[in-house]
Amino acid sequence: MTRPKSPVRLDWVDPAVCSLDYRLKIVGRLPFFKHLPAEAISKINALFHDRDVHADERIYHEGDDAERLYLVAMGKVKLVRAAASGREVLLDILRGGEYFGALTIFGGRTYAETAIAQTDCCILQISSADFETILSEHPEVARRALEVVSQRLAESQEVVKQLSAYTTEQRIAAALLRLAGKLGETRGEHVLIQLLFSRQDLAAMTGATTETVSRVMSRFAEDKLIKSGRKRVKITDAKRLKKLAEKGAVN
Amino acid sequence: MTRPKSPVRLDWVDPAVCSLDYRLKIVGRLPFFKHLPAEAISKINALFHDRDVHADERIYHEGDDAERLYLVAMGKVKLVRAAASGREVLLDILRGGEYFGALTIFGGRTYAETAIAQTDCCILQISSADFETILSEHPEVARRALEVVSQRLAESQEVVKQLSAYTTEQRIAAALLRLAGKLGETRGEHVLIQLLFSRQDLAAMTGATTETVSRVMSRFAEDKLIKSGRKRVKITDAKRLKKLAEKGAVN
DNA sequence: CGACTTTTTGAGTCTAGTCAAAACATGTGG
DNA sequence: CCACATGTTTTGACTAGACTCAAAAAGTCG
Numbered sequence: 001m002t003r004p005k006s007p008v009r010l011d012w013v014d015p016a017v018c019s020l021d022y023r024l025k026i027v028g029r030l031p032f033f034k035h036l037p038a039e040a041i042s043k044i045n046a047l048f049h050d051r052d053v054h055a056d057e058r059i060y061h062e063g064d065d066a067e068r069l070y071l072v073a074m075g076k077v078k079l080v081r082a083a084a085s086g087r088e089v090l091l092d093i094l095r096g097g098e099y100f101g102a103l104t105i106f107g108g109r110t111y112a113e114t115a116i117a118q119t120d121c122c123i124l125q126i127s128s129a130d131f132e133t134i135l136s137e138h139p140e141v142a143r144r145a146l147e148v149v150s151q152r153l154a155e156s157q158e159v160v161k162q163l164s165a166y167t168t169e170q171r172i173a174a175a176l177l178r179l180a181g182k183l184g185e186t187r188g189e190h191v192l193i194q195l196l197f198s199r200q201d202l203a204a205m206t207g208a209t210t211e212t213v214s215r216v217m218s219r220f221a222e223d224k225l226i227k228s229g230r231k232r233v234k235i236t237d238a239k240r241l242k243k244l245a246e247k248g249a250v251n
Numbered sequence: 252m253t254r255p256k257s258p259v260r261l262d263w264v265d266p267a268v269c270s271l272d273y274r275l276k277i278v279g280r281l282p283f284f285k286h287l288p289a290e291a292i293s294k295i296n297a298l299f300h301d302r303d304v305h306a307d308e309r310i311y312h313e314g315d316d317a318e319r320l321y322l323v324a325m326g327k328v329k330l331v332r333a334a335a336s337g338r339e340v341l342l343d344i345l346r347g348g349e350y351f352g353a354l355t356i357f358g359g360r361t362y363a364e365t366a367i368a369q370t371d372c373c374i375l376q377i378s379s380a381d382f383e384t385i386l387s388e389h390p391e392v393a394r395r396a397l398e399v400v401s402q403r404l405a406e407s408q409e410v411v412k413q414l415s416a417y418t419t420e421q422r423i424a425a426a427l428l429r430l431a432g433k434l435g436e437t438r439g440e441h442v443l444i445q446l447l448f449s450r451q452d453l454a455a456m457t458g459a460t461t462e463t464v465s466r467v468m469s470r471f472a473e474d475k476l477i478k479s480g481r482k483r484v485k486i487t488d489a490k491r492l493k494k495l496a497e498k499g500a501v502n
Numbered sequence: 503c504g505a506c507t508t509t510t511t512g513a514g515t516c517t518a519g520t521c522a523a524a525a526c527a528t529g530t531g532g
Numbered sequence: 533c534c535a536c537a538t539g540t541t542t543t544g545a546c547t548a549g550a551c552t553c554a555a556a557a558a559g560t561c562g
Binding site: 081083084085087089091103108112113135136139142143145146149150151152153154156157158159160161163164165166204206207246247248 | 332334335336338340342354359363364386387390393394396397400401402403404405407408409410411412414415416417455457458497498499
């Protein structure tokens with residue numbers, strides 16, 4: 001079994017520090033707001049409250065009244081839905097700058113998913129009412145939000161396609177590539193995924209079991225597509241992995 | 252085998268007629284615009300072009316340049332994505348009043364899915380540029396759109412959950428209930444789904460094969476949950492079907 | 503070093519897929 | 533109105549991929 005002797009250093013995990021100055025900077029860089037003048041941003045900034053959450057802490061639970069919109073300032077947040085069977089489905093992993101929570105305010109009145117901190121993180125929260133005020137004062141924000149949500153919808157539909165039409169092996173390969181695209185850090189030829197995530201998490205992303213994920217990943221490692229250890233993965237041959245994800249075979 | 256002798260009359264299928272007056276009425280009732288004053292609506296109406304499409308005609312193809320936004324005026328439109336394997340995944344079936352096409356303009360520059368007329372229909376189309384004009388002049392429209400897209404995202408995520416965590420039987424039951432909710436017509440105790448759709452379509456919605464769908468539906472019919480014939484389905488016991496969809500068993 | 507969690511491996515089972523063919527429905531033109 | 537051509541649905545036999553349960557192995561941390 002190919003296993004790296006020296007685990008990749010993981011001290012790059014974002015510290016959950018969120019000073020006031022820093023916050024202003026972060027809000028100003030958010031996709032929703034970055035086009036706005038500095039003055040507007042500082043006014044908007046005042047409407048947000050920051051909050052540190054520890055890894056594994058639950059931010060809100062599906063079914064709770066959807067009263068706030070959240071933005072990830074630092075760290076990673078995962079969105080999950082629980083199935084009746086007890087199985088947990090991992091819908092998305094968000095990094096700094098992404099929103100979650102009550103954009104559904106308008107439509108649904110409760111959260112449709114559960115948000116959990118995947119790492120220690122700092123999040124910004126705002127009441128639905130205050131966010132509506134921002135939308136009224138800065139109509140462009142709604143348009144940016146529209147882009148972001150549309151994008152996310154397209155991604156979700158891609159996952160639907162994957163789950164409907166591809167083998168577990170392909171889905172796992174695709175999930176690794178997706179994570180690498182979003183959270184990957186290039187290291188020479190390789191791409192290290194900057195996130196601590198277990199076989200369990202990957203199983204919840206791909207609709208498979210931990211055992212199957214483990215078996216498939218061992219196979220990937222044998223084929224020199226990835227190197228992996230406890231809670232971390234490095235992609236060593238993205239090209240062939242991609243081919244496998246799409247065509248179902250390495251050749 | 253329980254099979255209805257007299258197939259349900261299907262002459263209720265919308266005629267693809269779309270007069271000018273009628274169009275104004277339709278545009279004014281669309282979720283995007285219905286809150287606007289009559290004057291604004293008539294101006295907006297002028298920016299749309301109507302187009303009749305026949306059943307099975309392709310409106311646009313995934314990968315084409317995303318240059319237009321569409322609204323369904325009459326009839327039903329289905330959105331599909333093709334997998335590399337040749338398998339086709341049915342993402343959604345849209346009815347009158349729903350949008351499709353380039354809300355993704357901003358993000359992606361090509362359509363992520365293929366749109367096909369499921370029945371004869373009349374659709375309204377507008378260029379991205381013109382729609383942007385509307386957004387600028389009527390900022391509320393962006394907010395309505397935000398609701399609509401968020402809602403659709405939540406639904407897509409629900410499908411992801413289904414595909415990840417439920418059996419084919421449960422997914423088929425859920426798909427039938429979803430269709431009934433959206434396109435169903437109550438007939439006494441029963442709900443008739445007002446749409447011609449094959450086992451094939453249902454398979455493409457649930458990530459199953461036509462054969463499996465057929466077997467499962469035969470079982471449903473035996474258990475007196477549904478009655479079905481060629482391209483049509485009537486739900487005769489929604490309550491038990493729902494229980495089955497959620498818990499995996501009728502009891 | 504233990505205690506704990508995560509990952510791996512193994513053996514047996516079952517769900518849903520594949521391939522092939524029959525049954526059925528629907529519409530057409532003779 | 534019947535016989536045929538076409539598309540849809542059903543059924544059957546077989547297979548394989550992924551799940552389950554159980555237990556061992558490997559990391560991690562105090």
